[in-house]
Amino acid sequence: MKKKCLECTEEFTGRSDKKFCSDYCRNSHNNKADSETKKLIRNINNRLKKNHKILSKLNGTGKTKITKSRLIDEGFYFQYFTNIYTTRNGNTYYYIYNQGYLELDNDMYLLIKNKS
Numbered sequence: 801m802k803k804k805c806l807e808c809t810e811e812f813t814g815r816s817d818k819k820f821c822s823d824y825c826r827n828s829h830n831n832k833a834d835s836e837t838k839k840l841i842r843n844i845n846n847r848l849k850k851n852h853k854i855l856s857k858l859n860g861t862g863k864t865k866i867t868k869s870r871l872i873d874e875g876f877y878f879q880y881f882t883n884i885y886t887t888r889n890g891n892t893y894y895y896i897y898n899q900g901y902l903e904l905d906n907d908m909y910l911l912i913k914n915k916s
Contacts, residue, residue: 847880848896855899859911868907 802811803818807825812818820826854874858866871878881894893900895914902910 844880847877848882851876851880852896852899855896855901855911859899859913862913864911865904866909866911868909871901871909 801816802813804811805821805825806819807829808821810821812821820829854871854876858864858870858874878894881896883895885893885895885900887893891902893902893912898914900912900914902912904910
């Protein structure tokens, strides 16, 4: 049975459920289909890594106070974090893996490192 490849549109013969003429065309087609999702995930993961690196660099002691402007100057993006922890007191800690921060008064932040 003659069929057309979904990627290169060349005619080929094969099983009735075969969609591509070669592994190259199959891989190429699937890579194109997933490229936007992969790009988004890669960009977010890179942003998370950079945020984690900034917090690790600025928080050498495990508990440090720092200004918001210093974090911004380092290239920190506040909208990217991995989880949120809210205490009984109502304090909200934002974490990037094991590095966290808590917004304080007067544009100050408490940087902390979770040991677990």
